[in-house]
Amino acid sequence: MARGRSADYDLNRETIVRTATRLFAQQGYPGTSMSDLARACGISKPLLYHYVSDKYQLLREITEGHVTRLEMLVGEVQAQKLAPAPRLRELIRRFVHEYAQARHDHGVLTQDVKFLETRDRNRVLRKERAVVSAFAATIAEARPDLATAALDKPLTMLLFGMINWMFTWLRPDGTLGHDDMAPIVADLFLGGLGAVQPPVTLSVEAPN
Template sequence: MARGRSAGYEDQRDLILQQAARLFAEQGYGGASMNAVAQACGLSKPALYHYFRDKYALLLNITEGHVTRLQAQFDAVAQMELAPEPRLRELIRRFVAEYAQARYAHRVLVEDVKFLQPEDWERVRAIERSVVDGFAQTVEALWPQVGTARMAKPTTMLLFGMINWMFTWFRPDGAMDYDAMAPIVADLFCGGVAAVKPPQGKPAKRRGRIRVVPTGAPP
């Protein structure tokens, strides 16, 4: 009879993916090794292979898992049946929050997706395209003239440009955290700089720092 999985199997698997994402983000997919992942998780290398057959399996699970979670966030907002602007604001809030807790996985998606095999690359990109298309439809619903000018997709990509790369410069241990930043992104996108409002209801934290990190350097 085949042995069943232990009660902590999925928790251990998630921990491995988190540590692998951190190492890939800091060292690059090519620079990180299975030995390093095993050490970061407090496992032997044979024990690590019990969960993932090789480094490529880690990469695939990190990237596909990340975009699948983003798709799930989009679907959850769609089910709320909000008007266009509240829907867009809720999407921005959720995506900023998702990136906050998955910043390493997001960096791996941005920088290491090129190492995926063609069929895996296409599957991950298809999920990404679905999410972008959903955002573009929301943008067009809020500003029909953007859709008329066939600018919904480029406008949406400008929005993603704001939130996708936040991890390269934003420090959540500074004056503002991600919860405070999300409405600022929404205000800026929906109404421009004049519409941006200071965070409300949060105690002041120590002065933060904003530091531009060159692409490819660890956050």
């Protein structure tokens, strides 16, 4: 008779996936072994293989899972039927917030997607392109003249340049949080430097 799953199987497996995500983000996919993962999880390697078949399975699950969540965020925002500019602000807000919760996932997607096999990598990249296209379409709706000049996609990539790498410099324990930065990114992108407003949570001391 096949061995049944324990009541806490899903929770234990999710802990393994989250630990693998952190290790891949910190050490890189090639630099992380199954022995490293078992040690970090506090379990034996045989027990680890009860939950996952190999390291590659984890990489595929982490990268595709993250970009699938981003696709879902786009769908949720589009379902709100907002005008283009408010929709773009909401997309920025939701993505910055998601990256704050999934900084390790995003790090793995950014640095380790190249280690996926061609079929798996293409599937992840198709999802990424769908997300980029949704942002570009919103920019095109907000500024049709920019779309006519074929600037909607380049501007989208500039916007993602601001969002995607925030996790590399924004400290979790710093004065500014991701929720503070989201409207700043939107202000800067939509209105330029003159449109940026400081977060109301920041107080400026008066000079003596």
